[in-house]
Amino acid sequence: xxxxxxxxxxxGEQMHYSVGAxxxxxxxxxxxxxxxxPLGFAGVAGHIDKGEDALEALKREVGEESGLQINNCEQLFxxxxxxxxxxxxxxxxxxxxxxxDASGExxxxxxxxxxxxxxxxxxxxxxxxxxxxxxxxxxxxII
Ligand SMILES: [Zn+2]
Numbered sequence: 001x002x003x004x005x006x007x008x009x010x011x012g013e014q015m016h017y018s019v020g021a022x023x024x025x026x027x028x029x030x031x032x033x034x035x036x037x038p039l040g041f042a043g044v045a046g047h048i049d050k051g052e053d054a055l056e057a058l059k060r061e062v063g064e065e066s067g068l069q070i071n072n073c074e075q076l077f078x079x080x081x082x083x084x085x086x087x088x089x090x091x092x093x094x095x096x097x098x099x100x101d102a103s104g105e106x107x108x109x110x111x112x113x114x115x116x117x118x119x120x121x122x123x124x125x126x127x128x129x130x131x132x133x134x135x136x137x138x139x140x141x142i143i
Contacts, residue, residue: 067107
């Protein structure tokens with residue numbers, strides 16, 4: 001299995017790199033109900049593996065988790081988040097968040113996903129979001 005790309009935070013702690021895809025279609029956003037911690041509804045996301053760049057990781061994660069293909073994407077944010085822990089025990093992640101258009105047929109990943117679907121802004125306001133996605137949606141003033 002591929003290993004996450006690793007680095008150090010400014011304060012010298014171990015850090016991973018992550019990508020996230022905010023995929024929008026007809027005013028709705030693609031969200032996954034995560035089956036693994038941290039739990040909650042989240043956009044398609046994952047680690048950048050060693051040897052990958054952010055865009056390669058984004059295309060791979062979107063394909064694995066949703067079955068969709070990315071057409072266009074634009075980077076919205078890149079920032080270090082020191083409270084976003086992962087199941088590998090690392091609490092800091094340097095995120096690249098992209099907004100994307102995608103096409104293809106939606107297919108749920110058996111790995112780590114309870115469900116996948118499209119949600120309106122009103123619906124997203126009522127969902128229990130994974131904390132980092134709550135942060136992104138608030139930052140984007142979607143919720
Ligand atoms: Zn990690």
